[in-house]
Amino acid sequence: xxxxxxxxxxxxxxxxxxxxxxxxxxxxxxxxxxxxxxxxxxxxxxxxxxxxxxxxxxxxxxxxxxxxxxxxxxxxxxxxxxxxxxxxxxxxxxxxxxxxxxxxxxxxxxxxxxxxxxxxxxxxxxxxxxxxxxxxxxxxxxxxxxxxxxxxxxxxx
Amino acid sequence: xxxxxxxxxxxxxxxxxxxxxxxxxxxxxxxxxxxxxxxxxxxxxxxxxxxxxxxxxxxxxxxxxxxxxxxxxxxxxxxxxxxxxxxxxxxxxxxxxxxxxxxxxxxxxxxxxxxxxxxxxxxxxxxxxxxxxxxxxxxxxxxxxxxxxxxxxxxxx
DNA sequence: TTACGTGCAAATAATTTGCAGTCCC
DNA sequence: GGGACTGCAAATTATTTGCACGTAA
Numbered sequence: 603x604x605x606x607x608x609x610x611x612x613x614x615x616x617x618x619x620x621x622x623x624x625x626x627x628x629x630x631x632x633x634x635x636x637x638x639x640x641x642x643x644x645x646x647x648x649x650x651x652x653x654x655x656x657x658x659x660x661x662x663x664x665x666x667x668x669x670x671x672x673x674x675x676x677x678x679x680x681x682x683x684x685x686x687x688x689x690x691x692x693x694x695x696x697x698x699x700x701x702x703x704x705x706x707x708x709x710x711x712x713x714x715x716x717x718x719x720x721x722x723x724x725x726x727x728x729x730x731x732x733x734x735x736x737x738x739x740x741x742x743x744x745x746x747x748x749x750x751x752x753x754x755x756x757x758x759x
Numbered sequence: 760x761x762x763x764x765x766x767x768x769x770x771x772x773x774x775x776x777x778x779x780x781x782x783x784x785x786x787x788x789x790x791x792x793x794x795x796x797x798x799x800x801x802x803x804x805x806x807x808x809x810x811x812x813x814x815x816x817x818x819x820x821x822x823x824x825x826x827x828x829x830x831x832x833x834x835x836x837x838x839x840x841x842x843x844x845x846x847x848x849x850x851x852x853x854x855x856x857x858x859x860x861x862x863x864x865x866x867x868x869x870x871x872x873x874x875x876x877x878x879x880x881x882x883x884x885x886x887x888x889x890x891x892x893x894x895x896x897x898x899x900x901x902x903x904x905x906x907x908x909x910x911x912x913x914x915x916x
Numbered sequence: 917t918t919a920c921g922t923g924c925a926a927a928t929a930a931t932t933t934g935c936a937g938t939c940c941c
Numbered sequence: 942g943g944g945a946c947t948g949c950a951a952a953t954t955a956t957t958t959g960c961a962c963g964t965a966a
Contacts, residue, residue: 641965643921663956678923683956701856703930703955717898726899734893739885741874741913748877748914756898757905798940800946820931835948840931860930860955 638692648675649685653695658710660698660725666707700725700753715752728754795849805832806842810852815867817855817882823864857882857910872909885911 631650632642640646652669653661661669667682677685686707689695696708701722708725715733717726733752741747788807789799797803809826810818818826824839834842843864846852853865858879872890874883890909898904 641920643965645922680924680957681922684922699856699858703860705955717896717902719902720905728896732896735909736891736893738911739874739889741911742883744916745874745876745913746916748912751910751912752892753908753910754895754898755905755908756902759901759903798945800940802947837932837949838947841947862930 634694635692638689638694640688640692645675645677645681646685646688648673649677649682650689650694653689653707653709658708658727660706660708660727662704662706664704698725698751715754717754717756720755720757728752791851792849795846795851797845797849802832802834802838803842803845805830806834806839807846807851810846810864810866815865815884817863817865817884819861819863821861855882855908872911874911874913877912877914885909 631647631654635642635646635650649666649670652666652673652675653659663679663683663686666686667677667679670677670682686695690697690707693711694709696711698706698708698716700706700716700718706725710727712730714730715728717728718724719726733754735750735752738747738750785804785808788804788811792799792803792807806823806827809823809830809832810816820836820840820843823843824834824836827834827839843852847854847864850868851866853868855863855865855873857863857873857875861879863882867884869887871887872885874885875881876883890911892907892909895904895907
């Protein structure tokens with residue numbers, strides 16, 4: 603049984619390009635993983651599907667674990683953590699630490715920033731270009747700027 | 760204002776200004792705590808002393824706990840956590856979450872941002888004005904911007 | 917086949933909490 | 942004296958690790 607079939611068993615019908623894309627996406631995903639030096643195992647493909655299957659998202663390990671469970675793709679929490687970090691190292695994800703304990707992983711790799719809603723629970727993208735850094739400070743000697751993260755904290759009006 | 764005076768007192772005498780200053784600083788600190796609705800207990804005054812006694816700083820709970828031990832002011836780690844949070848709620852400190860597990864507390868309340876050195880260990884202030892946010896994005900409806908945090912991640916060149 | 921992955925449970929790490937005893941006002 | 946504060950140790954929460962077994966190439 604192929605992963606494709608198990609994950610997206612929809613019938614092929616004209617007028618719905620998503621079916622064709624679905625197969626394509628999984629195929630791409632496997633290629634992506636392989637290129638990153640990661641063996642495309644069932645779990646990695648499944649988690650990759652959940653992560654990259656429907657637009658950009660922010661997830662915590664816990665959340666992805668629950669989703670995997672709901673999607674009838676049982677993986678252990680440890681594997682979710684491992685996979686998320688492997689994806690991050692492979693440049694497929696970005697790790698963002700906004701507050702306190704939880705670590706979020708962002709599938710959006712392009713330069714952009716975040717809104718943090720008051721409880722610290724929800725993270726929302728700020729479209730690139732909507733925020734503008736005038737000039738950056740000079741880094742201390744011997745250091746280079748790797749990345750700039752902006753978090754806009756929100757409060758209910 | 761008075762903060763400036765209490766934080767950066769000029770030396771009044773060659774020799775041992777520390778006694779007079781100590782009284783003054785401690786006195787201010789007690790007043791500060793009282794104004795914030797916090798009873799100026801021995802531990803709070805001692806921790807306040809370590810925090811506010813010598814210029815702005817970034818500390819983790821763990822670090823402050825060690826310092827307190829070194830300064831012959833034994834407090835429990837739990838009390839350090841409690842105190843830091845109480846100070847934060849009282850507006851005496853600012854909590855900054857830059858990465859992963861550790862939470863830093865910043866005694867500098869003015870608008871400013873941070874450099875984060877690569878390991879995520881050291882946090883350095885970026886003087887206000889050295890960084891410039893062009894324009895801020897519009898917050899989602901029903902929300903207002905409370906604060907903007909910028910973290911500039913550094914890597915060894 | 918065989919090294920790489922995975923699951924599980926136990927180990928860490930940072931932080932919080934419950935409660936008996938202590939100290940400030 | 943009385944209620945706020947503290948210390949300790951146990952509880953939580955988020956995450957990591959060690960190791961036997963499973964599986965993709």
